[in-house]
Amino acid sequence: MTIESSDNTNRVSQRLRLGMVGGGQGAFIGAVHRIAARLDDRYELVAGALSSDPERAQASAAELGIAAERSYNSFESMASAESEHENGIDVVAIVTPNHVHYAVARAFLEAGIHVICDKPLTTDTEQARELAKLASDKGLLFAVTYNYSGYPMIRQARKLASSGALGELRVVQVEYPQDWLTTPAETTGLKQAEWRTDPSRAGSGGCIGDIGTHAYHLACYVTGLQLEALCAELTTFVDGRKLDDNAQIMMRFVGGARGLLWASQVAPGNENALRLRVYGSEGGLEWKQEDPNQLWYTPFAQPKQLITRNGNGADDCANRLSRVPPGHPEGYLEGFANIYSEFADALQSLIEGSSADAAVDFPTVEDGVRGVEFIEAAVASSQAGAKWVRL
Numbered sequence: 001m002t003i004e005s006s007d008n009t010n011r012v013s014q015r016l017r018l019g020m021v022g023g024g025q026g027a028f029i030g031a032v033h034r035i036a037a038r039l040d041d042r043y044e045l046v047a048g049a050l051s052s053d054p055e056r057a058q059a060s061a062a063e064l065g066i067a068a069e070r071s072y073n074s075f076e077s078m079a080s081a082e083s084e085h086e087n088g089i090d091v092v093a094i095v096t097p098n099h100v101h102y103a104v105a106r107a108f109l110e111a112g113i114h115v116i117c118d119k120p121l122t123t124d125t126e127q128a129r130e131l132a133k134l135a136s137d138k139g140l141l142f143a144v145t146y147n148y149s150g151y152p153m154i155r156q157a158r159k160l161a162s163s164g165a166l167g168e169l170r171v172v173q174v175e176y177p178q179d180w181l182t183t184p185a186e187t188t189g190l191k192q193a194e195w196r197t198d199p200s201r202a203g204s205g206g207c208i209g210d211i212g213t214h215a216y217h218l219a220c221y222v223t224g225l226q227l228e229a230l231c232a233e234l235t236t237f238v239d240g241r242k243l244d245d246n247a248q249i250m251m252r253f254v255g256g257a258r259g260l261l262w263a264s265q266v267a268p269g270n271e272n273a274l275r276l277r278v279y280g281s282e283g284g285l286e287w288k289q290e291d292p293n294q295l296w297y298t299p300f301a302q303p304k305q306l307i308t309r310n311g312n313g314a315d316d317c318a319n320r321l322s323r324v325p326p327g328h329p330e331g332y333l334e335g336f337a338n339i340y341s342e343f344a345d346a347l348q349s350l351i352e353g354s355s356a357d358a359a360v361d362f363p364t365v366e367d368g369v370r371g372v373e374f375i376e377a378a379v380a381s382s383q384a385g386a387k388w389v390r391l
Contacts (some may be wrong), residue, residue: 018043018343019082019089019113021075022096024050024060027116028192030095033145034064036336037093042344046070047089049078071320075104091116091141091347097201098209102127105142109134114141114347116340117254120213120375121368123203128372141350143343144368146217148274149361150338152309152318152330153295157222157278157285160297167282167300168221172251172259176215176274177267181245184238197243205375206243208234211274211377212263212361213371217363218276219261220370222285225253227374229390234382237266249378252388283329292331320359320363339363 018037023030030050037043047070050060054073062072070085072078082088092115094104100290102122105115109131121144122128149156151297185193195201196210203209220227229252234244245266251259264270274289286296293309307313311326321338324330342362349355372389381389 012346014348015044016042016090016347017046019047019078019092020045021049021078021092021094022051022100022208023048023093024056025063026191027095032092032336033095033116033118033340035333036147036340039333039337040341040343040344043091046087047072047078047082049073049075063339076107076368079107079111080111083113089113091343091352094118097195098123098203099201102131105131106134109138109140109142112138115365116143116145116343117368118202119144119146119217119368120205120209120371122372123209125369125372125376126195126384128365128369132369134366141343141347142365142368143339144365144371145336145339146214146221146363146367146371147332147336147339148214148289149221149363150321150335150342151289151292152321152338153287153292153307153312154218154222155317155321155361156295156307156314157276157287158224159315160285161223161278161280162391165283165297165299166278166280166285169225169255169257169278169280170252171277171279172219172223172225172257173277173279174215174219174259174275175262176211176272177262177264178211178272179266179268179270181238181241181265182268184240186241193321197241197245199242201376202243204243204379205234206236206241207263207265208232208247208378209375211265212247212249213375215261215274215276216374217367217371218274219251219259219278221363221367222276223253223257223278225255225257225259227391228252228254229368229388230374230377230381231386231388232378232381233386234378237298239372244382247378250383285364289331292335293329 049072051057094117186197233250235246246264249261280286283299295307298304310322342360345360377389
């Protein structure tokens with residue numbers, strides 16, 4: 001869903017009414033989503049079911065300035081009440097652990113409310129496809145926050161790849177190493193580690209579902225390639241851990257390109273070292289998430305060219321997502337905010353009945369479905385002894 005917009009400062013100013021499920025006291029990703037929603041002043045948080053614990057839900061709502069009567073003890077009651085409220089929410093943000101995504105998204109879609117959901121979309125492919133169909137049938141917008149697609153230099157890389165500047169795409173290398181689970185952090189009371197390593201809450205994939213799916217989406221988003229088959233080895237290095245903490249995957253794309261994906265949460269010395277390299281018959285691209293405002297482009301047999309955010313070599317596809325002058329860094333929070341603001345443009349267009357165009361872009365429920373399919377295929381391949389699995 002798209003709408004014309006030249007830059008962030010020209011976007012419509014009317015705030016959308018936002019609700020949130022999850023993200024109460026002690027939650028990490030909920031705060032990130034709230035910052036992203038407010039960064040461009042496009043949303044107002046007016047309702048929430050912020051915790052399954054009623055006392056924590058009410059206390060969290062009070063801290064965030066949500067009226068007590070619009071703080072709910074369950075997402076079911078929230079979906080029902082907000083769909084009937086005179087000034088009910090326009091969209092809900094789902095920031096719960098993975099296993100809750102499906103039920104929450106379904107409840108709000110059935111109530112006629114648009115959805116923004118953290119990734120992965122669900123823990124089951126059939127559920128993911130059901131949500132996609134329901135959103136389509138209801139005519140509702142549904143975004144999945146693969147936030148790295150909101151980085152300006154990723155938009156620039158995508159344009160270069162699609163323009164033919166790289167020639168025929170041949171090789172895609174993507175990696176996402178971290179080190180925070182090198183030891184059994186889930187046994188120390190760390191909430192984020194506990195649920196991410198618990199198959200009942202995270203799903204069948206650990207590292208592959210948490211960060212591997214980000215790397216996969218980024219590779220496909222920039223290149224426009226569709227995955228045909230994969231061969232995966234998922235490993236659990238930490239004794240007693242129930243899910244994988246390292247993933248190594250070979251990928252075959254439709255059209256002949258080949259790829260490698262490495263994701264790890266047991267790689268000491270790495271914080272969030274997401275890196276993408278794309279090579280074609282006429283040139284290559286390199287981008288690092290920890291240095292997100294720079295993109296290296298190398299035409300074959302020519303010197304490397306440095307493209308910078310809102311500066312040297314960047315064009316409108318990147319500049320429209322930038323907020324501050326060249327040399328001032330933008331990154332993780334701004335990438336999230338770009339997804340939220342792109343969604344706001346699309347939703348405002350839908351509300352006003354205006355036509356959409358190609359200027360706005362955000363990951364949709366269909367991207368979420370492909371992410372779940374990728375996780376399940378990787379798990380199946382690994383369990384079969386690193387057998388090639390077609391998607």
